[in-house]
Amino acid sequence: MGKEIYYPNKDFSKQARIKNMCEYNDLMEEAKSDYEGFWDKLAKEKIDWFSPYTKVLDESNAPFYKWFIDGKLNVSYQCIDRHLDTKKNKAAIIFEGDRGDKETVTYLELYRNVNRFANLLKNEFGIKKGDRVVIYMPMILEAAYAMLACARIGAIHSVVFGGFSAEALRDRIEDANAKLVITADGAFRKGKAYMLKPVVDDALSKGCDSVEKVLVVQRNFEDITWVEGRDVCYNELVKNQSNECEPEVMDSEDPLFLLYTSGSTGKPKGVQHSQAGYILWARLTMEWVFDIKDNDTFWCTADVGWITGHTYIVYGPLASGATTVMFEGVPTYPDAGRAWKMVEEYKINQFYTAPTAIRVLHKTGEDEPKKYDLSSLKVLGTVGEPIDPPAWKWYYEVVGGSKCAIVDTWWQTETGGHMISPLPGATPIKPACATFPLPGIMAEVINKDGTPVEVGEKGYLCITKPWPSMIRTIWGDDERFKKSYFGDCVKDGKPVYFSGDGAVVDEDGYITITGRMDDVINVSGHRLGTAEIEAAVKKHSNIAEVAVVARPDEIKGESIFIYVVLKEGDGSFGINAELAKEINSIISTEIGNIAKADTIAVVPGLPKTRSGKIMRRILRAIAKGEEIKQDTSTLEDPSVVEAIQKAVNG
Numbered sequence: 053m054g055k056e057i058y059y060p061n062k063d064f065s066k067q068a069r070i071k072n073m074c075e076y077n078d079l080m081e082e083a084k085s086d087y088e089g090f091w092d093k094l095a096k097e098k099i100d101w102f103s104p105y106t107k108v109l110d111e112s113n114a115p116f117y118k119w120f121i122d123g124k125l126n127v128s129y130q131c132i133d134r135h136l137d138t139k140k141n142k143a144a145i146i147f148e149g150d151r152g153d154k155e156t157v158t159y160l161e162l163y164r165n166v167n168r169f170a171n172l173l174k175n176e177f178g179i180k181k182g183d184r185v186v187i188y189m190p191m192i193l194e195a196a197y198a199m200l201a202c203a204r205i206g207a208i209h210s211v212v213f214g215g216f217s218a219e220a221l222r223d224r225i226e227d228a229n230a231k232l233v234i235t236a237d238g239a240f241r242k243g244k245a246y247m248l249k250p251v252v253d254d255a256l257s258k259g260c261d262s263v264e265k266v267l268v269v270q271r272n273f274e275d276i277t278w279v280e281g282r283d284v285c286y287n288e289l290v291k292n293q294s295n296e297c298e299p300e301v302m303d304s305e306d307p308l309f310l311l312y313t314s315g316s317t318g319k320p321k322g323v324q325h326s327q328a329g330y331i332l333w334a335r336l337t338m339e340w341v342f343d344i345k346d347n348d349t350f351w352c353t354a355d356v357g358w359i360t361g362h363t364y365i366v367y368g369p370l371a372s373g374a375t376t377v378m379f380e381g382v383p384t385y386p387d388a389g390r391a392w393k394m395v396e397e398y399k400i401n402q403f404y405t406a407p408t409a410i411r412v413l414h415k416t417g418e419d420e421p422k423k424y425d426l427s428s429l430k431v432l433g434t435v436g437e438p439i440d441p442p443a444w445k446w447y448y449e450v451v452g453g454s455k456c457a458i459v460d461t462w463w464q465t466e467t468g469g470h471m472i473s474p475l476p477g478a479t480p481i482k483p484a485c486a487t488f489p490l491p492g493i494m495a496e497v498i499n500k501d502g503t504p505v506e507v508g509e510k511g512y513l514c515i516t517k518p519w520p521s522m523i524r525t526i527w528g529d530d531e532r533f534k535k536s537y538f539g540d541c542v543k544d545g546k547p548v549y550f551s552g553d554g555a556v557v558d559e560d561g562y563i564t565i566t567g568r569m570d571d572v573i574n575v576s577g578h579r580l581g582t583a584e585i586e587a588a589v590k591k592h593s594n595i596a597e598v599a600v601v602a603r604p605d606e607i608k609g610e611s612i613f614i615y616v617v618l619k620e621g622d623g624s625f626g627i628n629a630e631l632a633k634e635i636n637s638i639i640s641t642e643i644g645n646i647a648k649a650d651t652i653a654v655v656p657g658l659p660k661t662r663s664g665k666i667m668r669r670i671l672r673a674i675a676k677g678e679e680i681k682q683d684t685s686t687l688e689d690p691s692v693v694e695a696i697q698k699a700v701n702g
């Protein structure tokens with residue numbers, strides 16, 4: 053672990069909300085001594101309640117924890133209406149298109165646009181509180197309007213990332229039983245039009261009986277097929293709607309949205325989030341981790357299809373009354389200076405991105421940041437995967453000019469917002485280290501039985517007390533929720549939330565994330581389940597057996613390495629580019645291009661225990677080119693290891 057420590061910028065600390073470690077420790081102490089009191093105070097201060105809650109936390113049906121019982125609120129009201137008195141003409145969202153087109157939307161305009169969208173959902177489609185709406189959209193303003201419009205009328209949105217295939221979209225529509233799909237003809241990427249609507253058509257061509265209508269936003273105006281009676285064009289229809297729409301009165305615990313994510317089995321999980329707890333934490337983390345101030349411009353480069361886009365493009369910044377930037381394109385087009393040009397142009401104060409993007413920008417444009425005035429930057433953030441020290445250093449020195457704190461934020465779809473992160477004005481930072489839990493978050497690295505791990509030893513990263521923005525359940529599958537998150541670790545005899553990640557704690561108490569301990573892999577910050585990919589590969593008619601593992605990758609963090617055993621082969625083994633093409637084409641149909649493999653190896657067999665369990669550790673080691681250190685004597689056929697090595701290494 054690096055001993056190097058980077059102290060917060062003194063001028064920044066002076067004006068920060070949390071100014072030093074004493075203040076942090078005080079907050080933590082407060083939370084520890086009176087947990088409910090701590091959250092009660094924050095919930096009263098940070099949420100405009102329509103009517104107050106009667107109890108802070110209900111643990112009676114653990115792990116189905118409930119927060120702010122009987123409280124009434126509306127999340128779109130928190131994000132928009134609440135600001136109109138003081139900020140109606142402030143920029144809420146600054147949009148920049150791939151080709152450089154720009155649009156700024158003030159809070160008052162956002163209010164009108166969201167209300168019109170909400171009225172459209174109600175009046176044209178009969179969408180009511182509790183109905184599910186799937187949003188399959190590019191990074192355009194209407195994606196944010198759609199989410200907020202659902203929140204306004206109490207519909208539950210489920211945003212599906214635009215990179216997912218028709219099959220993946222269909223699975224998600226069916227699991228949620230969605231009534232409406234909101235999409236766009238397509239959008240622009242790297243100067244060219246790309247399409248989304250045909251994917252929706254394909255998804256709806258089989259099953260999906262719950263879907264009544266498809267609302268299509270025209271963005272690139274390319275030709276698309278319109279299905280009579282089902283497809284409705286947004287652009288004209290929305291103009292006729294009223295600018296006013298009463299926010300639905302929602303209970304704290306009503307579901308706000310579902311977001312599907314990968315787990316260790318083949319079927320993605322519909323992570324269900326609540327209203328009050330989620331929006332409270334979205335706002336608080338904006339204030340604590342990004343130290344967002346009224347005049348700041350905040351840019352998170354994620355896609356709204358992921359949790360990072362939900363919490364830190366839409367809900368968090370707007371709940372804090374900030375100005376948030378939404379960008380349709382990619383940071384390397386037209387050149388590797390695009391992101392820095394935008395930072396200069398909009399005087400971005402907080403910039404939040406994934407390590408993969410940092411590695412790409414570093415590799416393709418090491419000196420690009422120097423060409424722009426990046427002096428507006430105050431806080432830099434990373435999320436989604438471990439960052440390596442060289443990328444961290446470049447980000448710190450060249451992008452941040454050695455004056456900005458880097459907040460390496462660890463969290464998950466399930467946690468709703470940041471859990472472990474430096475505080476930019478307080479925490480002495482060790483590079484590539486998530487440091488300490490945020491105030492009120494009881495994150496601990498423990499053994500399965502709840503005992504603490506030794507310094508430097510890997511343990512299970514758990515959250516040992518419920519927190520307001522936590523996942524409430526897996527949509528339609530309470531049992532799976534319990535088993536997935538509360539089935540592995542206990543503390544003081546009680547099941548606690550296990551994140552799926554491993555971590556180590558150093559002698560100073562700093563937490564470093566070591567990565568997933570389950571069969572989830574992380575390619576370019578995209579979370580993928582090996583079981584999901586394996587299920588896709590099995591659709592190839594000549595595959596008898598398959599095992600998917602991750603291999604470290606310089607740019608993507610991890611890449612996908614697939615071992616296959618053929619039903620009928622010609623007896624030759626090894627890396628097979630021809631088969632890779634076939635298999636990747638299936639993967640891109642079943643899941644999407646983000647899950648394509650870099651390497652396919654045809655092997656004579658897989659290393660299995662006598663009970664038939666595949667020993668993935670061996671396969672990972674071979675993919676990495678490592679020596680096999682573990683005991684292979686428990687394998688049914690130990691000789692298979694050598695045969696696989698021979699096949700892979702030639």
Ligand code: WTA
Nearest residue numbers: 435436437438460461462463464465565579
């Ligand atoms: C990983 C993304 C190291 C981790 C917000 C986690 C990280 C998974 C970090 C969640 C970080 C996230 N350092 N690893 N700072 N942040 N991860 O649900 O393995 O898409 O479990 O949420 O990303 O991915 P998800």
